[in-house]
Amino acid sequence: MSEITTNCVPYIPLRGQVFFPDTVVGFDIGRDKSIAAVDLAMNGDKHIVVSAQKDTNVADPVASDCYTTGVVIRIQSVVKKNEEFERILVSVVERVRISDIYQDGPCLKCDYEPAPDTDNDKDDIVMIANVRVMFQQFYKYLEMNGVNDAAVKTLTGGIEDNATICNIIANELDVDYAAKQTLLEIDSVKARIEHLIDLIGKENQILAIAKRVNNRVVKNMNRGQREYYLREQMQVIKEELGEEEDLDDEAKTWKAKLDELKLPEKVDSKVRKEIDKFTKMNAMSPDANVSRTYIETILELPWHTSSKTNLNIKKAEKVLNEDHYGLEKVKERILENLAVMHLNKDNKAPILCLVGPPGVGKTSIARSVARATGREFTRMSLGGVRDEAEIRGHRRTYIGAIPGRVINSLIECGSNNPLFLFDEVDKIGSDFRGDPASALLEVLDPEQNSTFTDHYLEIPFDLSKVMFITTANTTDTIPTPLLDRMEIIELSSYTEEEKVQIAEQYLIPKKMKENGIKKSQLSIAESAVRDIIEYYTREAGVRNLEREIGNACRKVAKNIVSGKCKKNAITAKTLEKFIGKRKYIDDIDSLEPAVGTTTGLAWTAVGGVTLTVETCYMPGKGNLVLTGSLGDVMKESAQIAEGYLRSQSEKYGIKDEYFKDYDIQIHFPDGATPKDGPSAGVTMTSALYSLLTGKKALRNIAMTGEITLRGNVTRIGGLKEKALAAHRQGIKTVIIPKENVPDLEDIPASVRKKMEFVPVEHFDDVIPILFK
Numbered sequence: 004m005s006e007i008t009t010n011c012v013p014y015i016p017l018r019g020q021v022f023f024p025d026t027v028v029g030f031d032i033g034r035d036k037s038i039a040a041v042d043l044a045m046n047g048d049k050h051i052v053v054s055a056q057k058d059t060n061v062a063d064p065v066a067s068d069c070y071t072t073g074v075v076i077r078i079q080s081v082v083k084k085n086e087e088f089e090r091i092l093v094s095v096v097e098r099v100r101i102s103d104i105y106q107d108g109p110c111l112k113c114d115y116e117p118a119p120d121t122d123n124d125k126d127d128i129v130m131i132a133n134v135r136v137m138f139q140q141f142y143k144y145l146e147m148n149g150v151n152d153a154a155v156k157t158l159t160g161g162i163e164d165n166a167t168i169c170n171i172i173a174n175e176l177d178v179d180y181a182a183k184q185t186l187l188e189i190d191s192v193k194a195r196i197e198h199l200i201d202l203i204g205k206e207n208q209i210l211a212i213a214k215r216v217n218n219r220v221v222k223n224m225n226r227g228q229r230e231y232y233l234r235e236q237m238q239v240i241k242e243e244l245g246e247e248e249d250l251d252d253e254a255k256t257w258k259a260k261l262d263e264l265k266l267p268e269k270v271d272s273k274v275r276k277e278i279d280k281f282t283k284m285n286a287m288s289p290d291a292n293v294s295r296t297y298i299e300t301i302l303e304l305p306w307h308t309s310s311k312t313n314l315n316i317k318k319a320e321k322v323l324n325e326d327h328y329g330l331e332k333v334k335e336r337i338l339e340n341l342a343v344m345h346l347n348k349d350n351k352a353p354i355l356c357l358v359g360p361p362g363v364g365k366t367s368i369a370r371s372v373a374r375a376t377g378r379e380f381t382r383m384s385l386g387g388v389r390d391e392a393e394i395r396g397h398r399r400t401y402i403g404a405i406p407g408r409v410i411n412s413l414i415e416c417g418s419n420n421p422l423f424l425f426d427e428v429d430k431i432g433s434d435f436r437g438d439p440a441s442a443l444l445e446v447l448d449p450e451q452n453s454t455f456t457d458h459y460l461e462i463p464f465d466l467s468k469v470m471f472i473t474t475a476n477t478t479d480t481i482p483t484p485l486l487d488r489m490e491i492i493e494l495s496s497y498t499e500e501e502k503v504q505i506a507e508q509y510l511i512p513k514k515m516k517e518n519g520i521k522k523s524q525l526s527i528a529e530s531a532v533r534d535i536i537e538y539y540t541r542e543a544g545v546r547n548l549e550r551e552i553g554n555a556c557r558k559v560a561k562n563i564v565s566g567k568c569k570k571n572a573i574t575a576k577t578l579e580k581f582i583g584k585r586k587y588i589d590d591i592d593s594l595e596p597a598v599g600t601t602t603g604l605a606w607t608a609v610g611g612v613t614l615t616v617e618t619c620y621m622p623g624k625g626n627l628v629l630t631g632s633l634g635d636v637m638k639e640s641a642q643i644a645e646g647y648l649r650s651q652s653e654k655y656g657i658k659d660e661y662f663k664d665y666d667i668q669i670h671f672p673d674g675a676t677p678k679d680g681p682s683a684g685v686t687m688t689s690a691l692y693s694l695l696t697g698k699k700a701l702r703n704i705a706m707t708g709e710i711t712l713r714g715n716v717t718r719i720g721g722l723k724e725k726a727l728a729a730h731r732q733g734i735k736t737v738i739i740p741k742e743n744v745p746d747l748e749d750i751p752a753s754v755r756k757k758m759e760f761v762p763v764e765h766f767d768d769v770i771p772i773l774f775k
Contacts, residue, residue: 007116013040013051014104014113016069018059021183022095023170024074033088034062039110041081041091049078051093052113054101055184066104072118072188073101083390085403098187120166123192133196134165140203141172147210148177166192173199178206253295254282260302270462274301297399300406301460305419309468312420313377314345326371327364328504333357333492337372354447356428356473356486359494360724362544365474366426368494373422378470381412385439386427394442396459406459409446409466420468428485429475440482447471447488496543496611496727498751499536506532510549518556523570525559527552530575538585541731543611543724555581594702599694601773603686604707604729604737606721611728613705615672616686618694623666631671636681640709641669644688647714647766648695657695667691682719684710685738688766689773698774705729706738706769714766718742723749730754738763738772 015037022028032038044051054073061068076093083089099115106112124130145151159168173186182202189195257278261271277298284291313319316338323334333355340353357365366382373380388394396407405411413419425447431440445451446466454463478486497505511527540547555573558581562568573581599618604611629641648655649662661667669687685708693700707725708716718740727750729737739747741762747755763769 008102008114009116010114011107011112012075012115013044013047014101014111015040015051015053016056016064016111017053018056019180021055021180021187022053022074022076022093023174023183023187024095024097025167025170026174027079027092027094028174029090029092031084031088031090036063036110038089039108040112041078041089043110044078045081050096051076051078052099052101052115055180069101069104070184070188071101072098072184073115074098074187075115082401083392083397084401118190120192121190122194123164123166125163125165127193130165130193130196133193133200134168137169137172137196137200137203140200140207141175144176144203144207144210147207147214165196169196169199172203176203176206178202254278257298257302264302264306266306267463270301273462274298293399297459300410300414301462303414304410304464305413305417306464308418309420310378310418312344313375314341316341316345319375322375323368323371326374327368328508329497329501330364330368330494333368333372333494336490336492337375341376354449354471354473354489356475356478356481356489356491357494358475358478358491360496360543361476362542362546363494363497364544365494366424369422369424369472369474372470372472376422376470379416379418379421380424381416381421382424382426383408383412384426385443386430387432388439389432391439391442392458394439394446396457398458399461404459406457409455410457410460410464413464413469419465420470422470422472425471425473427475428473429477429480440485443485444488447473447485449488495723495749496731497545498727498730498754499533500753501751502536502545502548503529503532505545506535506548506552510545510552514549514553514556517553518560520556520559520563524563525556525570526572527555528572528574531573531578534575534578535582538587539582541587543727551582554583558582596699596701597693598697598699599690600702601686601690601693601700602702602705602734603683604705604725605682606724611721611724611726613728613732613734614683614686616683616690617670617672618668618690619670620661620665620667620694622664625663626666628666628668629670630668631673633671637683640681640684641687643710643712644684644691647688647710647712648691650712651714655692655696661695667694681709682707682721682725684708685716685763685766685769689769692766692770693774700773701775703734704736704738704773705732705734706773708738708740708743708763710766716740716763716765716769722746726750726754726758726760730758735759736761736772738769740764 015032017030020030032041040051052073052075054070056064056068057070058068075096077096079092079094081089081091098118098120100118101113101115103114104111159171162168162171169192173183176183186195186198186202189198258275261274261278265271266274277294281291281294281298284294319341320334320338323337327334336353336355357368359365369382370380372378392407394407394409396410397404406414409423412423413421425443428443431443445455449467452466452469455466456463473489475481478491507529511532515522515525535548535551539551542548555578559571559573562571579585601616603614603616605614606612627641627645629638633641645662645667648657651657652659652662669690685706688710689700689706692698705725707719707722709719710716722739722743723746726737735757736759738761741764744762747760761772763772
C-alpha cells in the first residue's frame with residue numbers, strides 16, 4: 004500500500020550534515036531561505052524537512068542539488084547567535100522520501116512521504132550477532148578517539164529497537180556526510196547495521212594508522228605547547244619593540260576612570276570585580292576581549308554627562324516657529340513643559356506620542372524640539388522590529404552579544420538627557436523571539452525607567468532624564484499598556500493655506516538649495532503652489548507636495564545647465580510644462596445627482612478620505628450583498644440601514660417586494676483597500692433610500708454619522724480629518740451628527756468659512772437636505 008504524501012512543508016538543505024531519526028541535534032543556519040523556513044515553522048507545527056546537499060559549495064540549491072532521502076525534524080528551540088546566524092536545537096522524527104522541492108514565498112518547501120524501516124526482527128539470530136559486533140566496533144572507535152563510552156551507553160541503555168540503536172551510533176560517528184547519507188538511504192535495518200559495521204571497521208583502521216603517524220611526527224610537542232611557545236615569542240618581540248600590552252596598566256586606567264565616575268555602590272562593585280577577573284585572563288583569549296568590551300561599554304555610558312537644557316520659553320518658541328508652520332498644539336505642550344521645568348527642575352520629562360497621517364511633520368517636529376530645548380537628538384525606528392533584544396540587548400552568554408539600541412544610542416550621543424525619538428511605534432511586531440512592545444514598557448514608564456536594566460549590562464541605568472517622544476499614524480495598533488504610558492497629541496491634516504505657507508517658507512527654499520538654484524533663476528507663483536496642492540497632491544501631509552516642487556526644480560536645473568532658459572517663472576499657466584499633466588481633474592462638488600449613489604467621509608491612518616457608496620438591486624431572494632473589503636462594523640451598519648428602511652418602508656413609500664423578490668448590493672469602490680469603522684451608517688442608509696425610492700441624491704454633499712434601528716444619527720470621531728478631506732475634494736456641504744457640533748471648533752477657521760456643516764439628529768432630517 005502506498006504511503007500518504009504530505010505537501011507544502013518548509014524545507015532546509017543542509018551543508019555537510021546528515022541527521023538520523025531518534026536523535027537530538029543542534030545546527031546553525033544563516034541563509035535567508037532557511038531562516039524564513041524556521042520562522043514559518045515556529046508559527047505553525049514546528050516541523051521542517053531537511054536533507055543534505057550533494058555539493059556543499061552550492062550557495063542557492065534547487066531540487067536537483069539535494070538528496071531525496073531526508074528526515075522530518077521538530078524544532079525545540081531557536082537562539083539568535085548574531086545578526087547573521089541562528090542556532091536551532093531539534094529532535095529528529097522520521098526518515099522520508101522527498102518527491103519535490105520548490106520555492107514558495109520567501110522559503111523552500113517540499114512534498115514527501117514517510118520511508119518506514121524494513122527487515123527489523125529483533126529475534127533474528129543474525130541480527131543479534133550483528134548488533135553485538137556493531138557495539139564492539141563502536142566502543143573501540145570511541146577508545147581510539149579518547150572518548151568515554153559511558154555517555155553512549157546511557158544513550159542506548161534500555162533501548163531494544165535495533166533501528167534506534169543503529170541511528171544513535173550512526174549519528175555519533177565523525178565521518179564524511181556522503182557515507183552517512185548512504186546509511187540513511189538504506190531501508191532494511193539488517194542491511195543498514197551490516198553497512199555500519201563495515202564503516203566503523205574502516206574508520207578504526209584509519210585511526211590506528213593516523214595514531215602511529217602522529218606519534219612519530221609530534222613526539223614531545225603537542226599543538227598546545229606549540230601555541231604557547233609562539234605566544235611567548237610574540238610577547239618577547241612586543242617587549243623589544245616597546246609595545247608590551249600590560250593588562251594591569253589597562254585595569255589601572257579603568258579603575259581611575261571608575262573613581263572619577265562615582266557610580267552607585269552596587270554598580271561600582273560589579274565593575275571592579277569584572278576588572279579584577281580581566282587581569283587574570285590571557286590577553287589573547289576570547290574571554291578577555293568579551294570582558295574588555297563589557298567594561299569599556301559601562302565606562303562609556305553617560306552616567307553624569309548631561310546637555311545643558313534651554314529653559315528660555317521665548318527662545319524655544321522662536322526655534323519651533325522657525326522650523327515649522329502650524330502644529331500649535333505640539334508647540335504649546337513643549338512650551339508648557341519648559342515652563343514646568345523652569346519652576347521645578349526635578350520634574351520628570353514627559354512621554355509624548357505624536358499621532359497623525361504621514362507627512363504632517365511628526366519626526367521633524369521632534370528634531371526641532373531637541374534643538375529648541377538644547378538636547379541631543381537620537382532616533383530609533385520601531386517599524387517591523389520583532390526582537391526584544393533590539394530594546395534590551397543580548398545576554399552576555401551569547402556569542403557576539405551587544406547592548407540594546409537604547410543603551411547604544413545614549414553612548415553615541417554622549418548625554419543622559421537627550422531627546423529620544425521612537426518612530427513608528429504603531430508598527431512594532433512580536434514573534435517567538437520576544438515582544439518588543441512589552442520591553443518598551445520599562446523604557447517609557449516614568450516609575451520604572453530610573454532603573455532600566457539592559458540584558459547585556461545587567462546593571463541599572465537611569466533613563467528618567469531622557470525626554471521620550473514617539474510617533475504613530477494610528478493608536479489602534481499600539482498595545483493598551485504601552486499607550487497608557489504616553490500622552491497623545493494628535494497632528495491633523497494640513498489645510499490648503501497651511502500647505503501654501505509651508506511650501507513658500509520651507510519647501511521651495513529647501514529644494515532650490517538641494518538643486519543648486521539661485522533665487523534669481525527661479526520664481527514660483529502662489530497660484531502655481533495652489534494648483535500643485537489642488538490638482539497634483541491631494542494628501543494629508545506635504546510629502547508629495549515636496550516631491551512635485553523637487554520635480555519642478557530639477558526641470559529648471561536642466562533648463563539652466565542646457566542654456567535653454569536662465570530665468571524660470573512657474574505660474575499656474577506654465578505649471579504643466581514643469582511637472583506634467585494634472586492628476587486630479589474633477590471635484591466631487593461638480594458631480595451630477597444620481598440614484599443609489601452617495602458620498603461619505605471616513606478616517607484612516609493616512610488621514611481623512613471621501614468614500615463613494617454605490618447600490619443596486621437585482622432579481623433574487625431578498626439577500627443583502629456587501630462588497631468592497633468591509634470590516635465587521637461596516638457590515639453591521641449596512642444591516643442596520645436595511646433593517647431601518649424595511650421597518651419604515653410604508654412611511655417612506657418603499658415597496659415590500661424590494662426586500663423579498665430582489666437582492667440588494669452595497670458596494671464601496673477601491674475594493675483592495677480594507678474599510679471599517681462606525682461612521683458610514685447614514686451614508687449607506689441614504690444610498691439605499693435613494694435606490695429604493697428612485698430619488699436622486701446630491702453627490703456634492705458629503706455625510707458622516709452612525710445610525711440606529713430607530714433612525715437616530717449618533718456621534719462619530721475624527722470629524723476634523725473628515726472635514727479637511729471633504730475640503731480637499733471641493734465639497735462645500737457636510738452633514739454631521741448634532742452631537743458633534745462642539746467638535747467644529749477643532750476645524751481651522753479658514754475651512755469653516757468655506758464650508759457649511761449641517762447637524763442632524765434623525766435620518767428624517769437628512770432627506771430634505773440630500774434629496775432636492
